[in-house]
Amino acid sequence: MNRVHLNRFALGDGLGWHHDNSEFFFNLLLQQSPSGGKFEFVPNSEGDMAKVRTALQSVVPDGFVHSEPEELAPGGALLFCGRRSMHRVTPVADDALPRMTAILNFASEPGGGIIEEYTRRKFFGRSLQQG
Numbered sequence: 360m361n362r363v364h365l366n367r368f369a370l371g372d373g374l375g376w377h378h379d380n381s382e383f384f385f386n387l388l389l390q391q392s393p394s395g396g397k398f399e400f401v402p403n404s405e406g407d408m409a410k411v412r413t414a415l416q417s418v419v420p421d422g423f424v425h426s427e428p429e430e431l432a433p434g435g436a437l438l439f440c441g442r443r444s445m446h447r448v449t450p451v452a453d454d455a456l457p458r459m460t461a462i463l464n465f466a467s468e469p470g471g472g473i474i475e476e477y478t479r480r481k482f483f484g485r486s487l488q489q490g
């Protein structure tokens with residue numbers, strides 16, 4: 360395992376479409392929002408610009424975007440290859456409960472899949488590195 364982080368998505372928070380640079384992650388759902396805050400993905404989009412462009416359009420064909428299973432409840436988990444399949448978290452639309460996840464990222468080589476300074480700041484708003 361190369362990295363662990365906790366995500367908390369409150370009202371209006373989401374995460375845009377992206378591919379991860381880790382090999383895969385274990386995503387433990389701690390709390391789900393009643394509305395929005397859904398994990399969505401486009402299977403096998405890595406290197407497929409047509410799929411990437413389609414996902415970025417406002418209207419996508421039926422069945423193009425997949426979602427985490429409806430029955431995934433807090434305490435449930437996903438094993439996901441975020442390098443291979445573009446994914447996002449839709450904005451949370453309810454201020455009663457934030458979506459909260461614990462993400463364990465795995466790399467096959469020591470030091471692999473480390474996220475760069477720019478991405479750390481964009482994702483997390485801060486970084487341990489100075490400057």
Ligand SMILES: O=C(O)CCC(=O)C(=O)O
Pocket residue numbers: 366374379386398441446447448460462
């Ligand atoms: O919090 C989630 O459910 C997914 C987060 C994610 O895609 C990531 O941390 O790279």
Ligand SMILES: [Fe+2]
Pocket residue numbers: 377378379441446
């Ligand atoms: Fe991700």
